[in-house]
Amino acid sequence: MRNKPLGRESVLFFLCTLLTMTITGCSTGKRTAGNVADSTLVIAMLGDANYLNPVIGATVTSSNVYGLLYPGLLESEFDTTSGLLNFVALEKRLRQTEGKPAGSEAGGALAKTWKMSDDYRSITYILRKDARWNDGVPITSRDFKFTYRLYGDPLIASPRQQYLAELVGAERGAIDFDRAIETPDDTTLVFNFHKQVPEQLALFHTSLTPVPMHRWKDVPASEFRQSPLNQKPLGAGPYLLQDWLKQQQIELVSNPDCALPKPGNISRILFRIVPDYTVRLAQLQTGAVDVVENIKPEDFEGLKSSKAGVDIKSVGLRVYDYVGWSNIDQDAYHRDGTIEPHPLFGSAKVRRALTLAIDRQSILDGYLGEYGVIANTDISPSLKWAYNDAIEPYPYDPGEAAKLLDEEGWRSGPDGIREKNGRKFSFVLYTNSGNARRNFASVIIQQNLREIGIDCKLDVQESNVFFENLRLRKIDAWMAGWSIGLEIDPLDGWGSDLEKSRFNFTGYRNPRIDRLCELAKSELDPRDARPYWIEYQEILHRDQPTTFLYWVKETQGFSRRIRGEEVNILSTFYNVDDWTLSPSPSVAE
Numbered sequence: 001m002r003n004k005p006l007g008r009e010s011v012l013f014f015l016c017t018l019l020t021m022t023i024t025g026c027s028t029g030k031r032t033a034g035n036v037a038d039s040t041l042v043i044a045m046l047g048d049a050n051y052l053n054p055v056i057g058a059t060v061t062s063s064n065v066y067g068l069l070y071p072g073l074l075e076s077e078f079d080t081t082s083g084l085l086n087f088v089a090l091e092k093r094l095r096q097t098e099g100k101p102a103g104s105e106a107g108g109a110l111a112k113t114w115k116m117s118d119d120y121r122s123i124t125y126i127l128r129k130d131a132r133w134n135d136g137v138p139i140t141s142r143d144f145k146f147t148y149r150l151y152g153d154p155l156i157a158s159p160r161q162q163y164l165a166e167l168v169g170a171e172r173g174a175i176d177f178d179r180a181i182e183t184p185d186d187t188t189l190v191f192n193f194h195k196q197v198p199e200q201l202a203l204f205h206t207s208l209t210p211v212p213m214h215r216w217k218d219v220p221a222s223e224f225r226q227s228p229l230n231q232k233p234l235g236a237g238p239y240l241l242q243d244w245l246k247q248q249q250i251e252l253v254s255n256p257d258c259a260l261p262k263p264g265n266i267s268r269i270l271f272r273i274v275p276d277y278t279v280r281l282a283q284l285q286t287g288a289v290d291v292v293e294n295i296k297p298e299d300f301e302g303l304k305s306s307k308a309g310v311d312i313k314s315v316g317l318r319v320y321d322y323v324g325w326s327n328i329d330q331d332a333y334h335r336d337g338t339i340e341p342h343p344l345f346g347s348a349k350v351r352r353a354l355t356l357a358i359d360r361q362s363i364l365d366g367y368l369g370e371y372g373v374i375a376n377t378d379i380s381p382s383l384k385w386a387y388n389d390a391i392e393p394y395p396y397d398p399g400e401a402a403k404l405l406d407e408e409g410w411r412s413g414p415d416g417i418r419e420k421n422g423r424k425f426s427f428v429l430y431t432n433s434g435n436a437r438r439n440f441a442s443v444i445i446q447q448n449l450r451e452i453g454i455d456c457k458l459d460v461q462e463s464n465v466f467f468e469n470l471r472l473r474k475i476d477a478w479m480a481g482w483s484i485g486l487e488i489d490p491l492d493g494w495g496s497d498l499e500k501s502r503f504n505f506t507g508y509r510n511p512r513i514d515r516l517c518e519l520a521k522s523e524l525d526p527r528d529a530r531p532y533w534i535e536y537q538e539i540l541h542r543d544q545p546t547t548f549l550y551w552v553k554e555t556q557g558f559s560r561r562i563r564g565e566e567v568n569i570l571s572t573f574y575n576v577d578d579w580t581l582s583p584s585p586s587v588a589e
Contacts, residue, residue, distance in 0.1 A: 038583050039267035041562070041576075044274045044289040046434030047463030048247050052233050054209035055150045056225060058159045058502075059467060060483050064573055065250055065271065066209070069235035071131060071139065071260045073110050073207040078486055078569050083384040084526065085486045087203040089113050090128060094203060106575075107261035110139060110210075114203070120196040120524065123206060127187040131260060133212045133236050141183035146213035149177055155221035159471075159502040162492040163205045166193040166521075198524045204487040238264035238577035247273055264577040265564075275434035275463075281557075284310060290559040290581075293572055294437065297369050297555065309560035313567045316553035317382045319483050320375045321438065323358070323429070323445065323547040325351055326476040328507030333473070333498075339509065342476065344427060349404050351544035355394045357401035357452050360549055363441045371555055375548035377540040378493070380484055382569060385527050388537040402452045410453075418453040426455035431479040432466040438479050441549065445479070470505045478505075481552075486569065488526075488533060491517050494545070508545035 049062040057066055077086040077097065087094045089111040091103040103113075111125045131139040148167075151158045152175050169176030171194045182190040191206045215234045219227050233241055237260065239252040250271040254264040272289060274280045281299055283289040287308035295303065295312060303310040325345035332338040345351060364372040373381065374393045381387050410418040410425055418425040429445065431438045442458050449456040456477075461469065469475050482493075495501030495517075496509040516536045520529035540548075556572050558565060563580045 038581060040270060041266045041268070041291070041579065041581060042270045042272055042289040043291040043573075044272045044280045044283055045293060046273075046275050046277070046280070047432065048273050049244075049250060050464055050467065051225075051230055052241065052244070052250075053211065053230050055147065055156065055158050055160075055211060056230075058471065061271075064571070065241075065252070066233065066235075067237070067571075067573075068239040068252060068264070068269070068577065069233050069237045069241060070209050070211070071110050071236040072108065072209060073125065073144070074203060075104050075106060075109050076486075076570060080382075080569070081384075082527075083380075083382055083386070085200070085204070087200070087207070089125075094200065110260070116199045116202065120193075120198065120202075122190060122192045123197075123199070123202045124191075125189040125206075127189060129187055131236060132257075133215075133234055134240065134255065134257060135212075135234060137212065137214055138186065139210070139212075139236060140186040141189035142186070143210045143213045144189050145177065145181040145183050146217065147210040148181055148208070150211070150216070150221075150224070151208055152177070153221045153224075154499070156224045157502065159492065160208060161500050161502065162489070162495060163208055165491070165500075166195060166197045166201075166205060168192045168194050170194060196522065196524070198521065198526065200487065200526050201489070201521050204489065236260055238262065239269065242268070249273060262577075265580050266576075269576070277434065277436040284308065284557050284559070287559065290562060291572070292557045293554065294435075294552075295555045295557045296367065296436065297371055300555075303557055311558050311560055312555055313558055313565075314371065314553050314555045315567055315569055315572075316371075317373060317380045317551040318486070318569050319481055319552045319554055320378065320380075321441065321479065321481045321549040321552065322375070323354070323549065324470075324475075324478045324480060324506055325354065325544075325546060326473070326506055327351075327509070327545055330473055330476060330507070333507065339507070342507075343423060344425060345477070347408055348543045350408050350410070351547070352394070352542075353401040353404035353408075353452075354449070354454075355544050355547040356397045356404070357454070358445050358448050358547060358549075359396040360393075361396060363444050364550055366444070367437055367440050368550065368552065371553040373551045373553075375551050377537040377548060378482065378484060378490060379488065379533060379537055380551060383486070383488065386488055386530055386533040388534045390534075391537060391541050396448075398448070398452050405452065412453050416453055417455045424455065425453065426457075427477050428457045428459050429477045429479060430459050430461055430466060430469075430475050432463040433460045434463065437552075438481075442479055471502070473505055473507065475505075488529075489517070489521065490536075494540075506545045508543070510539065510543065513539060 049065055050059055051057040051062055052066050054066050054070055057063055075088040088104045089109050092113040110127055110131055112128050114123055114125045116123050150156055151160055152164045164175055167175045167180035169180055180192050212234050238255055238258045240255045242253045243251040252269040254267050256263050280292045284292045285306040300312050326342045329340040329342050332340045360374055376391045376393055379387055409420045413419040431442055446456045446458055492501050493503040494508055494513050496514050498504055516532045520532035523529040561582045564578050566575045568574055
């Protein structure tokens with residue numbers, strides 16, 4: 001898992017995560033010392049993956065799984081002192097870290113080293129020679145060039161198209177891949193940019209996960225998402241896909257041929273899909289599962305004293321919950337591409353009123369307590385070098401919210417629901433099933449909005465259905481979450497080009513945001529970009545394209561039979577391939 005720097009791919013929805021059934025295919029039976037359970041790690045989460053393909057996978061669930069299946073060009077580290085991401089090849093580090101060797105300790109990177117050109121317009125990687133796909137075919141520079149064509153193909157519509165925005169030709173609307181990516185030999189990979197690109201950003205954007213060219217080269221782009229090859233990933237990571245029963249389980253087995261750097265220590269990993277939190281919690285307490293994410297603070301003591309033996313580990317702040325408001329009229333956009341303000345949420349003043357009307361502190365007090373922090377924008381307090389700590393959170397102020405709505409022409413109707421031009425301020429707030437925290441928050445939000453004359457109905461959708469509807473921009477109001485990229489690069493979420501910015505579900509468009517992102521990314525030292533990110537946060541705070549609710553200090557439950565886990569802001573499963581299991585006691589499931 002350490003072989004991939006995490007961007008906004010993690011990006012999508014820490015809520016939608018993995019998981020699986022036991023080896024026997026059910027939750028009954030015994031896990032006893034010496035049986036197959038001693039070599040099986042069971043992780044329980046609320047939702048299934050959408051794709052196990054790095055080109056189109058768009059949820060944390062997907063990236064957690066394909067991160068174990070596919071190789072990565074670089075490894076990554078996070079500096080908690082500065083909040084900066086570090087990139088590591090076999091023989092080189094972007095920033096030297098005290099007590100660390102010059103290159104990778106783990107040895108999982110495909111890149112031996114890299115060199116940035118003096119004019120910052122190209123970066124050259126030298127790849128290792130001993131890396132092979134699981135079918136024995138060597139991994140070469142051509143696999144990367146081929147895969148980047150997939151990432152950039154509009155028919156495939158990868159959510160990571162913005163990562164290619166600096167490549168030659170992108171400035172004219174179409175990447176010239178023959179010039180943008182060169183492969184003079186099997187182990188030399190050159191990316192050419194149409195402008196100066198800081199080394200940090202170049203490393204981030206050129207380290208997207210590759211897929212094997214020989215496996216995918218005959219699949220037309222129009223058939224890529226539907227290809228049966230998506231169910232049979234050919235990778236080179238520490239694990240292999242053994243079985244994928246949709247909405248039930250994802251089963252991985254250790255890859256005996258992995259040399260990037262080695263086979264996974266644990267023989268089998270099961271990602272069990274358990275949509276209901278109380279069921280996940282009960283299975284952790286009884287020892288039926290080994291890991292459950294996002295444990296409620298009030299459940300800590302019960303878990304720690306449970307028969308199975310559970311430790312709670314926390315990390316943050318990388319994940320935030322938000323309420324999304326469609327800034328544009330989705331019907332008009334889908335009909336002919338017309339950009340018009342949404343009849344309810346198209347005004348920034350209305351969106352500020354909605355934020356003022358929501359009692360975010362009550363949600364924190366009632367659910368997360370000390371494990372939550374009010375959010376102002378999507379730049380985390382953990383990214384200390386860029387975070388704007390001068391912004392004051394909007395208070396809970398229903399009186400001011402009502403005043404702003406009055407000013408926008410939304411006046412109380414005969415039934416107490418606000419109206420404007422014959423339209424009631426009434427909508428459905430959607431969220432995904434199985435997330436107890438969002439269910440709790442949505443009820444408070446519904447009550448808060450009703451108090452200022454807004455009719456908010458609630459609806460819960462199965463996770464994959466919910467996220468697909470978001471991707472297709474079919475929902476006007478929703479509650480979801482983001483796991484942010486640790487390299488700040490938010491254009492895929494806020495960029496005005498809605499066809500390229502695949503995570504811009506709100507349709508928010510602000511040319512100044514586009515410009516600030518470009519200016520920030522042009523600074524050769526990321527710390528020099530701080531003034532741009534300060535202004536960026538001020539604009540988002542003013543415009544409220546979404547209501548940023550709170551940052552979550554993630555709390556994960558781990559069975560005490562797990563050894564060697566290193567949980568950090570990069571991922572709960574950062575070094576899962578290095579974990580081991582001690583023999584489990586007899587525990588009834």
